[in-house]
Amino acid sequence: MTNHDVVSLLVICQLLAPAATVALVGLPTLLGRPPSEPATTRIVGAGFTIGLLAGLITLGVLAVRGFVPEIVHLGSWFTVGHHEATIDLVADALSVPYVCFSTGLCALVNAFAGKYLHREPGFTRFFLLLAVFGTGMNLMVLAGSIDVLFAGWELLGISSTLLIGFFLERGNAVRAALRAFTTYRICDVGLLTAAVLVHRAVGSGDFEHLFGDNWPNGTCLVPAATATIVSLLLVFAAMGKSAQVPFSGWLPLAMEGPTPSSAIFYGALSIHAGAYVLLRCEALLEQAWPARVALVVIGLGTALHANVVGRVQTDLKSMLAYASMTQAGLIFAEIGFGWRVIPLVHVVSHAILRSLQILRSPSALHDRHELEAALGGHPGADPWSIGKLLPERLQVMLYRIALDRGFEEMAMGRLLVTPFLRLLELASRVERRWLTLLGGDAGPGGGRP
Amino acid sequence: MTGGLLSAAAIAVAAPLAVAAATALGAGGGRPRRLAVAAIGTSLAASVAISLLWSRTDGTPLAFGERLGGGSLVFIDGITAVLLPYVAIVELAILLVAPRRALDSAAVARLLAGAAATFAVFLTSHPLVLVALWIATALVTWVSVRVTPGGRPAARTFAIAMVAAVVCMGVGTVLLLIDPPWATAAGWVGSTGGWLVAVAVMIRKGIFPFHSWYPSLFSGGPMSTALAATMPQVAAYTAVRLLIGHVDHPEGVAAELVVLAQLALVTAAYGAALAIVQRDLRSLIGTLAMSQSAMVLAGLAGTLPMELDGAFCVWVSSGLALTGIGLVTWALESRAGPIGLDTPQGRFWDAPALAGFFLIFGLAGIGLPGTLSFVADDLIVSGTLDDHIHAGLLVIASTVLGGIAMMRGWFHVFGGPLAGDGPRHAILPRERVALTGLLAALFVLGAWPDPLVRALDRATGRLLGVAAHAPADERGPAAAAAADLQDSPHGS
Numbered sequence: 010m011t012n013h014d015v016v017s018l019l020v021i022c023q024l025l026a027p028a029a030t031v032a033l034v035g036l037p038t039l040l041g042r043p044p045s046e047p048a049t050t051r052i053v054g055a056g057f058t059i060g061l062l063a064g065l066i067t068l069g070v071l072a073v074r075g076f077v078p079e080i081v082h083l084g085s086w087f088t089v090g091h092h093e094a095t096i097d098l099v100a101d102a103l104s105v106p107y108v109c110f111s112t113g114l115c116a117l118v119n120a121f122a123g124k125y126l127h128r129e130p131g132f133t134r135f136f137l138l139l140a141v142f143g144t145g146m147n148l149m150v151l152a153g154s155i156d157v158l159f160a161g162w163e164l165l166g167i168s169s170t171l172l173i174g175f176f177l178e179r180g181n182a183v184r185a186a187l188r189a190f191t192t193y194r195i196c197d198v199g200l201l202t203a204a205v206l207v208h209r210a211v212g213s214g215d216f217e218h219l220f221g222d223n224w225p226n227g228t229c230l231v232p233a234a235t236a237t238i239v240s241l242l243l244v245f246a247a248m249g250k251s252a253q254v255p256f257s258g259w260l261p262l263a264m265e266g267p268t269p270s271s272a273i274f275y276g277a278l279s280i281h282a283g284a285y286v287l288l289r290c291e292a293l294l295e296q297a298w299p300a301r302v303a304l305v306v307i308g309l310g311t312a313l314h315a316n317v318v319g320r321v322q323t324d325l326k327s328m329l330a331y332a333s334m335t336q337a338g339l340i341f342a343e344i345g346f347g348w349r350v351i352p353l354v355h356v357v358s359h360a361i362l363r364s365l366q367i368l369r370s371p372s373a374l375h376d377r378h379e380l381e382a383a384l385g386g387h388p389g390a391d392p393w394s395i396g397k398l399l400p401e402r403l404q405v406m407l408y409r410i411a412l413d414r415g416f417e418e419m420a421m422g423r424l425l426v427t428p429f430l431r432l433l434e435l436a437s438r439v440e441r442r443w444l445t446l447l448g449g450d451a452g453p454g455g456g457r458p
Numbered sequence: 459m460t461g462g463l464l465s466a467a468a469i470a471v472a473a474p475l476a477v478a479a480a481t482a483l484g485a486g487g488g489r490p491r492r493l494a495v496a497a498i499g500t501s502l503a504a505s506v507a508i509s510l511l512w513s514r515t516d517g518t519p520l521a522f523g524e525r526l527g528g529g530s531l532v533f534i535d536g537i538t539a540v541l542l543p544y545v546a547i548v549e550l551a552i553l554l555v556a557p558r559r560a561l562d563s564a565a566v567a568r569l570l571a572g573a574a575a576t577f578a579v580f581l582t583s584h585p586l587v588l589v590a591l592w593i594a595t596a597l598v599t600w601v602s603v604r605v606t607p608g609g610r611p612a613a614r615t616f617a618i619a620m621v622a623a624v625v626c627m628g629v630g631t632v633l634l635l636i637d638p639p640w641a642t643a644a645g646w647v648g649s650t651g652g653w654l655v656a657v658a659v660m661i662r663k664g665i666f667p668f669h670s671w672y673p674s675l676f677s678g679g680p681m682s683t684a685l686a687a688t689m690p691q692v693a694a695y696t697a698v699r700l701l702i703g704h705v706d707h708p709e710g711v712a713a714e715l716v717v718l719a720q721l722a723l724v725t726a727a728y729g730a731a732l733a734i735v736q737r738d739l740r741s742l743i744g745t746l747a748m749s750q751s752a753m754v755l756a757g758l759a760g761t762l763p764m765e766l767d768g769a770f771c772v773w774v775s776s777g778l779a780l781t782g783i784g785l786v787t788w789a790l791e792s793r794a795g796p797i798g799l800d801t802p803q804g805r806f807w808d809a810p811a812l813a814g815f816f817l818i819f820g821l822a823g824i825g826l827p828g829t830l831s832f833v834a835d836d837l838i839v840s841g842t843l844d845d846h847i848h849a850g851l852l853v854i855a856s857t858v859l860g861g862i863a864m865m866r867g868w869f870h871v872f873g874g875p876l877a878g879d880g881p882r883h884a885i886l887p888r889e890r891v892a893l894t895g896l897l898a899a900l901f902v903l904g905a906w907p908d909p910l911v912r913a914l915d916r917a918t919g920r921l922l923g924v925a926a927h928a929p930a931d932e933r934g935p936a937a938a939a940a941a942d943l944q945d946s947p948h949g950s
Contacts, residue, residue, distance in 0.1 A: 038814070041885070086907065087907045088911070088912075089915050094833075160828070163832075177806050177807075179873070183869045187865060190823075190865045205840050228560075428733075435478075443670055447615045
């Protein structure tokens with residue numbers, strides 16, 4: 010067995026371990042016999058642990074060999090004419106550390122949630138969705154082709170939506186889930202179109218044909234014009250998943266989901282999925298200065314917006330959501346500046362800190378009381394803030410802007426969503442009148458078998 | 459081999475027809491479902507036998523019977539081999555999930571007669587036979603809707619549309635037979651015939667501006683009838699047999715295909731957008747079905763094999779997924795009445811298993827990775843973008859809007875607090891079997907799509923082979939190879 014075979018086996022294991030847990034928990038549930046709570050957490054936990062161990066061993070093997078990338082060809086999914094969808098995975102200096110990090114976080118959250126959601130209705134559903142998320146994450150991170158990356162990306166979006174709407178009985182949760190899904194779906198257009206363009210440009214979706222396999226020093230193998238268009242589409246896709254302005258409104262609402270999923274999705278992994286895709290395609294960005302400029306502008310704009318708005322939030326999870334958005338914006342800007350390792354370190358450190366903060370957020374009041382009891386009173390004056398250096402009138406103006414969340418939602422609603430929905434309502438009314446004219450009125454409840 | 463194929467074809471049609479006649483005469487007693495399931499099960503077995511036998515051939519279509527003006531009474535090719543089992547699976551699932559009160563002897567007889575006619579459609583390429591079968595399938599649907607309490611408005615709308623479609627189809631077919639574009643250079647008569655057939659296909663497929671009957675059938679008719687009438691896509695099959703394959707003719711019917719494709723694209727996007735603001739679940743399913751059906755036609759009118767492959771994949775994947783959603787809806791309605799979408803209905807707490815099935819079918823219908831719809835979306839988007847950028851963008855818009863509408867539907871049906879303290883409604887074993895079977899088909903074909911895609915590519919290459927003039931490098935290898943072949947559904 011060669012080194013390549015060993016790495017291939019380990020990479021497949023990283024992917025299949027969480028995927029197998031989806032089947033092991035999902036199939037019995039679908040057939041009406043869901044596993045017990047302890048069995049569910051053990052199965053999902055085992056999947057993530059095996060994935061993590063396989064990742065760590067792969068990391069060791071790669072480190073010994075100087076991080077020479079290994080491409081794992083799992084064959085062709087389907088082929089039509091010149092369009093070949095290949096199942097390629099890549100183990101390199103970006104994917105393997107990231108998969109260890111993400112699988113490790115998933116394993117920790119699995120352990121935390123086993124206690125946190127004990128006897129909660131929907132316990133099995135949560136862990137099933139966590140396993141789907143882990144599978145999607147590993148698929149996206151290990152993807153060696155844009156087709157595989159897109160599959161992982163879609164799984165992330167779907168599991169995220171369903172976890173935001175986990176508490177189905179709450180109207181706010183349902184609305185927040187729909188809001189997030191709509192944003193994801195619109196921005197996914199970017200990735201889908203980019204995938205088609207990549208196929209047209211290089212005849213397949215393989216990254217090695219697009220920018221070689223030497224991260225972070227890949228070479229763009231397509232013309233600059235193609236690289237620019239594909240990069241701009243990738244930026245558009247990343248904006249949705251990473252909650253960048255003007256697609257950021259869903260993130261604070263997404264905190265309606267259970268705390269463990271909020272931690273791993275909007276503090277740690279999902280919020281950085283866009284940044285990961287951009288880092289993976291850094292060689293394309295290298296050739297696409299308009300995309301890099303766009304990244305810097307969008308990233309800094311988002312950071313500023315989220316920083317200002319986050320200061321007036323009155324609940325902890327919303328504050329943390331805007332704090333995450335701020336950091337995600339800065340990471341976008343760093344990628345736009347052409348840095349590679351700094352944004353990666355930023356992603357990992359921010360993810361660890363933020364997920365810890367979100368996981369601790371339900372205990373924040375308790376922590377505060379403990380602190381005050383230990384100190385024997387209030388811990389001290391409010392911390393210093395840069396905002397206090399601004400002129401008072403500007404502070405008031407910014408406060409008003411922040412209360413309205415930067416008018417982002419108002420602008421999107423008034424300029425795009427409401428007119429579009431009104432147009433559709435009008436069309437629907439015309440359709441109903443036309444049907445009444447054609448067939449007459451069925452009356453209430455008419456036509457039910 | 460030929461004998462085997464013909465025998466299987468005869469069994470596929472005769473089994474439901476015979477049981478329909480027997481049921482109408484009172485056989486089956488109070489339990490007509492068993493007989494009906496046996497009949498459609500036999501048709502399914504025969505369809506699978508046709509597919510297996512077909513896979514061992516060299517790909518030359520089996521044409522049997524008189525060729526009165528460009529069609530065989532029995533015609534079996536790669537398209538038949540793929541679509542016939544699909545139709546049988548849909549019909550079987552409908553029978554298994556149908557609530558008992560919706561399956562009296564008369565309803566079963568109509569369902570089986572409609573199924574037999576639909577199987578027959580997929581086994582012929584003869585224009586006159588297709589006209590006759592259009593009438594038969596439409597008649598069965600109309601009667602089923604009309605006898606439903608409160609279904610008369612929908613039946614009237616359906617009747618208006620179908621009469622227009624059948625008249626256009628009949629006159630168009632006769633004109634095509636008088637001045638066949640596949641035999642000689644067509645004059646204005648053949649050209650008019652082609653346009654009339656195209657209009658008939660538009661009406662029968664619910665293409666804008668003739669789309670209104672489509673959602674109306676779902677909201678006003680029995681779910682079984684709506685699904686059985688729309689999911690097989692008889693009009694799309696007719697377009698495949700009568701319109702594709704002539705486009706290389708200097709005065710053929712290529713222009714009709716172009717117009718059909720453009721209107722189908724508009725319908726796909728419009729239907730998906732309209733689905734977002736529907737106020738009841740049946741209308742949502744109806745408009746989504748209309749959108750998906752139009753997307754199939756848009757792909758079929760393409761000039762690249764990949765577009766046609768994508769269209770056929772959408773045909774099968776959206777059909778299986780929408781059948782699943784329709785059946786779950788039917789099961790929910792049979793327990794607790796009609797389902798509105800204006801506010802969250804809280805049905806999750808009432809029927810969690812059905813919620814799970816609805817969700818997975820919904821996701822499988824909007825491109826969930828691992829299901830056939832993911833492959834279908836990939837193929838049709840790539841194919842249409844390769845062909846025309848605006849077409850690709852409209853297809854993308856349709857998938858985006860359709861996805862949003864689907865998730866809105868799921869959250870509004872199953873989200874929200876449960877009103878009242880009614881008992882939980884467990885899923886019935888036969889419902890679970892049927893829905894699991896449909897899901898399994900979607901996932902197996904999604905995880906291992908290559909055999910299906912290759913079979914389709916071979917068949918579509920042969921379809922376009924007589925027509926495509928694109929350079930070989932712009933077509934798939936199958937199409938390029940097929941361009942050399944001289945035999946076609948209509949002969950050359």
